[in-house]
Amino acid sequence: MTIATAIIKGTPVFGRMFSVDKSTGLEEINAWPALMIMASFIWLAVAGLLGLVMPATQMFDLDSGHFYTTLTLHGAALAFPFSFQLMVGVGLHRSGGCVGKPITGWLPAMCFITMNLGAALLTVAVLMGFKVSLIVMFPLPLVGAQMGIWSMNTVILGFTGIYLVLACMILLYPLLGLSMLFFGKKRQDLVLSERSLNDPGMLGMTLSALTLLIAGLPLVVVGTTLLLALYGVIPMSMAAWAAEPVVFQYVFFIFAHNLMEAMALMVSSAMYATLPLYLADGTRKLFSDKLANTALWILLLTSVTSFLHHFITSYPAQPAALSYWGNIMSWGTGIGAAISIFTVLATIWQHGLRAEPGIIAVLLGWALYILDGASAMVTSNVAWAYVLHGTMWQSGHTMTVILAMSLMWMGVLYHHYPVITGRKLDPALGTWFVRLFTVGGFGAAIAMLAGGAAGMPRRFADWNQEGWMVYGHMIMIFGVILGASFVVYAYNLLQSRDLNEALGQRVGAT
Amino acid sequence: MLDFLFSGWGAFWVTMAMLLPFAGMFWYVIHRKSVVDSGPGTTPPAAMSRLEGYWLTAVFVIFVTINLASLRFMPIMATAHAATGGVPVQEVELAATSWKYEMSTREVEAGKPVRFSGRAMDTQHGFAVYHPDGRMLFTMLMMPGVSKATSVVRTFTEPGTYKIRCLEYCGIAHHGMKDELTVVKSKAAT
Numbered sequence: 001m002t003i004a005t006a007i008i009k010g011t012p013v014f015g016r017m018f019s020v021d022k023s024t025g026l027e028e029i030n031a032w033p034a035l036m037i038m039a040s041f042i043w044l045a046v047a048g049l050l051g052l053v054m055p056a057t058q059m060f061d062l063d064s065g066h067f068y069t070t071l072t073l074h075g076a077a078l079a080f081p082f083s084f085q086l087m088v089g090v091g092l093h094r095s096g097g098c099v100g101k102p103i104t105g106w107l108p109a110m111c112f113i114t115m116n117l118g119a120a121l122l123t124v125a126v127l128m129g130f131k132v133s134l135i136v137m138f139p140l141p142l143v144g145a146q147m148g149i150w151s152m153n154t155v156i157l158g159f160t161g162i163y164l165v166l167a168c169m170i171l172l173y174p175l176l177g178l179s180m181l182f183f184g185k186k187r188q189d190l191v192l193s194e195r196s197l198n199d200p201g202m203l204g205m206t207l208s209a210l211t212l213l214i215a216g217l218p219l220v221v222v223g224t225t226l227l228l229a230l231y232g233v234i235p236m237s238m239a240a241w242a243a244e245p246v247v248f249q250y251v252f253f254i255f256a257h258n259l260m261e262a263m264a265l266m267v268s269s270a271m272y273a274t275l276p277l278y279l280a281d282g283t284r285k286l287f288s289d290k291l292a293n294t295a296l297w298i299l300l301l302t303s304v305t306s307f308l309h310h311f312i313t314s315y316p317a318q319p320a321a322l323s324y325w326g327n328i329m330s331w332g333t334g335i336g337a338a339i340s341i342f343t344v345l346a347t348i349w350q351h352g353l354r355a356e357p358g359i360i361a362v363l364l365g366w367a368l369y370i371l372d373g374a375s376a377m378v379t380s381n382v383a384w385a386y387v388l389h390g391t392m393w394q395s396g397h398t399m400t401v402i403l404a405m406s407l408m409w410m411g412v413l414y415h416h417y418p419v420i421t422g423r424k425l426d427p428a429l430g431t432w433f434v435r436l437f438t439v440g441g442f443g444a445a446i447a448m449l450a451g452g453a454a455g456m457p458r459r460f461a462d463w464n465q466e467g468w469m470v471y472g473h474m475i476m477i478f479g480v481i482l483g484a485s486f487v488v489y490a491y492n493l494l495q496s497r498d499l500n501e502a503l504g505q506r507v508g509a510t
Numbered sequence: 511m512l513d514f515l516f517s518g519w520g521a522f523w524v525t526m527a528m529l530l531p532f533a534g535m536f537w538y539v540i541h542r543k544s545v546v547d548s549g550p551g552t553t554p555p556a557a558m559s560r561l562e563g564y565w566l567t568a569v570f571v572i573f574v575t576i577n578l579a580s581l582r583f584m585p586i587m588a589t590a591h592a593a594t595g596g597v598p599v600q601e602v603e604l605a606a607t608s609w610k611y612e613m614s615t616r617e618v619e620a621g622k623p624v625r626f627s628g629r630a631m632d633t634q635h636g637f638a639v640y641h642p643d644g645r646m647l648f649t650m651l652m653m654p655g656v657s658k659a660t661s662v663v664r665t666f667t668e669p670g671t672y673k674i675r676c677l678e679y680c681g682i683a684h685h686g687m688k689d690e691l692t693v694v695k696s697k698a699a700t
Contacts, residue, residue, distance in 0.1 A: 137678070139632075149681060313649055314652070314656075335566070342561075352548035379521070384516060387646055460679075
């Protein structure tokens with residue numbers, strides 16, 4: 001038994017959901033992924049509860065400090081240790097099965113430790129008063145310490161946590177993914193569904209790992225410099241360049257924007273791999289691999305520099321030419337999405353679909369991602385950026401992209417769950433999960449976009465003016481529905497039945 | 511019509527206009543091919559290729575049209591016109607610090623362009639101006655340490671009291687960072 005399997009076994013409640021099936025001989029591609037997926041669901045429980053607290057603090061007029069605490073914790077927990085870690089877990093299991101390589105050794109262990117230890121340290125720092133939002137808002141951490149709102153020790157703790165999380169996302173996970181793809185010996189006994197780099201189901205995973213590594217390296221350099229200065233290893237004067245707000249903000253958004261795009265590439269790839277398995281005529285082929293790959297390449301090439309749209313409203317600090325470039329590239333991602341829409345719908349049209357909960361979750365998550373993409377393109381237009389930037393529109397966009405990818409990964413997990421655990425999920429509960437998530441996800445997204453259209457500010461502890469509270473109520477209602485969908489999904493995992501038992505009952509019934 | 515389109519609610523309805531046809535097509539294809547008839551499609555490859563061409567052309571044309579139409583509404587254009595138009599520009603210089611604004615003036619005239627030039631003195635701040643009816647007119651992002659002040663040129667057409675809010679999260683009293691701007695009738699008109 002590996003350490004990962006032992007940790008899962010020793011974890012109450014969640015351990016029961018993800019206990020690894022050792023009878024298949026696939027523990028080497030299942031154990032670490034299962035542990036990461038389990039940890040991601042623990043963070044989801046934390047993030048979900050905090051997400052409901054946010055509108056509740058506004059409705060019941062609680063202390064604004066509670067709102068900003070939950071704002072920071074909810075965003076950070078949802079984006080990184082839940083969504084990203086879920087992607088890493090399911091993605092690594094897929095990679096292992098595609099290339100026949102074990103996920104063992106120090107690299108997956110370090111991925112797990114850095115992500116969860118980092119997120120835990122950040123959580124402690126936030127509970128100690130460090131309220132900086134999901135995107136750090138540099139130089140707010142240092143200004144807050146100077147103003148005495150939180151202590152410098154809290155900044156150091158929070159930065160250490162953020163640094164560990166980033167180390168997992170920028171260095172360890174991409175290196176693990178790439179080393180599995182290009183190095184090591186293939187073991188036939190671990191191959192579940194062999195794929196090459198020409199396959200859209202594999203190409204997106206490779207592009208995603210490279211994007212994270214390349215787009216994230218400048219932030220690693222800046223973050224390392226700052227951290228060394230905070231720990232007193234180098235004098236603060238040597239880190240002055242890294243502490244420049246413009247330097248930090250640009251390297252942060254080169255990474256943060258492309259993190260979301262990398263996750264989109266990864267999940268699109270997983271969708272291209274999963275959809276053919278559910279085609280009614282059994283052809284197991286996309287309408288066109290070439291079109292699917294073209295969509296991935298367009299998404300990659302256009303998204304890399306579209307991060308410039310984050311700074312449109314800082315003109316002339318950001319020159320107009322760069323803002324126009326960010327505008328055009330952002331709409332260019334829409335061309336990739338249009339090709340993707342055609343490929344997916346043409347595939348279903350030509351081959352029919354076995355509408356099982358897993359693939360429907362993937363497709364509805366993808367539809368939510370299309371809504372998010374449309375909202376992102378609109379707010380990246382220079383004219384619209386000036387009436388939407390800083391409003392709830394942006395929060396809606398961020399939340400929707402994370403929810404969309406989470407729904408898609410939960411659908412992909414639904415597909416892979418029997419291979420990992422040897423147990424089967426209940427399709428009726430799966431269908432209820434999909435229904436609730438769809439209503440909650442689309443409803444919350446549209447409510448937040450409407451709030452942004454009405455000028456409702458994001459990250460703002462005073463919704464009760466200008467009639468904005470109506471959007472707050474809608475966000476709360478749809479948030480509760482989303483929460484219910486997660487409860488149904490978790491219940492389904494908890495009461496999953498052994499494959500042999502499920503098969504035996506079905507044979508008995510017939 | 512275009513004035514509405516490039517407002518906050520215009521953005522919302524354009525997004526819905528992109529979503530709703532997609533959602534309808536998505537539901538139709540999945541329902542038809544998983545519930546009504548999941549058998550192989552009979553559409554010939556040539557017809558699918560034509561459809562692909564029409565779809566991508568339509569998307570491209572819509573995207574280009576929207577972005578070309580938006581050019582007139584980009585504040586950067588107003589700034590360029592103000593610089594070359596020969597009309598005297600009212601200057602409002604502001605410094606944003608946690609959690610207040612220092613402004614060179616809080617009163618401007620309607621009908622004349624106003625240039626807002628803002629700097630953040632400690633951490634990032636925003637400067638969003640809201641119409642008296644609650645609509646957001648524009649926002650600016652100000653980053654500390656940059657050499658050029660963030661700048662927007664805007665011509666107000668209606669007198670009234672306009673609210674100002676910070677839209678960049680700047681700490682525990684961020685929501686309390688607000689101010690007001692009074693737009694009075696043009697002195698030339700009176």
